[in-house]
Amino acid sequence: MYFFLSHLSFIDLCYSSTITPKMLSNFVSEKKSISFVACASQMFLFAMFATSESFLVTAMAYDRYVAICQPLVYHSTMNKHTCWGLVFGAYLCSFLASITHTITIFKFPLCGSNKINHFYCDIPPLLKLTCVYSYARKLVVFSLCFVMGIVSLLVILMSYVSIYCTILGINSKEGRSKAFSTCASHLIVVISFYSTVFGIYLRPSLGLSSDSTDKVFSIFYTVVSPLLNPLVYSFKNAEVKKAIMKILHLNQAQATVLPP
Known part of the structure; x- marks a missing residue:
């Protein structure tokens, strides 16, 4: 589990770092611009690391399934070769998917305006600038969401259904x-x-897109979620919880001490 957590932390750091520095500089700069190559690179890196996280949390769900449902064969099943294979597969599949989508989107011609109504170069706002029919736009976005999202989510749900049934039998x-x-x-x-x-x-594929709502989701997706992930897993650690309780009790004791 800690092997996957180390890669999860690495991915969170990488895909947040591809967006946040440029986004913060645009907040304080009067000239908010990005070159064509930089925009393509930003979208590719962000899509690759975000897709890697999708595959990695799926691998972690399988790891939890083996640990709870098949504990006697956990160490033989989730050995070093299996773990590295799952991680390498996640990186490889995300690289191939991201470069395919990046090439496809940037081959679409732009219709007049080149102003992106977003904090960074992402697929939905870039598709709004292209000269393609709305059906093609929805097809590109929906295929990404389906293959990288729904399929992975189904695997996670299947793993947790098996875990839930096993837990009920304890x-x-x-x-x-x-x-x-x-x-x-x-x-x-x-x-x-x-x-x-x-x-x-x-x-956007369902026709429910809103620029302001998309920006709120993107902030949570690129900044808040990577920031919360280490905290969520840290609270599981007994030593971390013990240290936090010690600090809270210390602060409470200091607050109740009256001056002479």
Whole structure:
């Protein structure tokens, strides 16, 4: 599990770093511009790391499934070769998907305006500038959302249905509680990640897109979610929780001490 968490932290750092510096500079700069090559590079890197996270949380769900449903064969199943294979597969598939979408979108001709009504170069706002029919726009966005989102989410749901059925068969209350706590942090990350992904990429395909709402989703997706992921998994760690409780008790004791 910690092997996947290290790669999750790396991906969060990378895809947030591809967006945040340029976005912050645009906030304080009067001239808000980006070159064609930089925009294409930004979209490719962001799409690659975001898609890698989608595949990685799917691999983590499988890891939790093996740990809870098949604990006796966990170490033999999730060995070093399997873990590296899942991670390498996530990076490779995301690279191929991202470069395909980047080339496809930037081959579309622009219709007049080249002003992007967004914080960064992303697929939905770029498609609005292209000279293609709305059906083609929806098809491109929906295919990305379906292949990278819905398929991965189905695998996660299937894993957790099996985990839930296994947990119900555990007789001890302590065992059920431990199993639920093992999956809780990952479930929070999955919900926060996929809710924003579908909010950004699926809504335009359904004709529910709104520029202001898309910007709010994008801020949560690129800044807030990567910031919260380490905190969510840190609270699972017993030593971290013990340190936090110690700080809280120390502050409470200092607040109750009266001056002489």
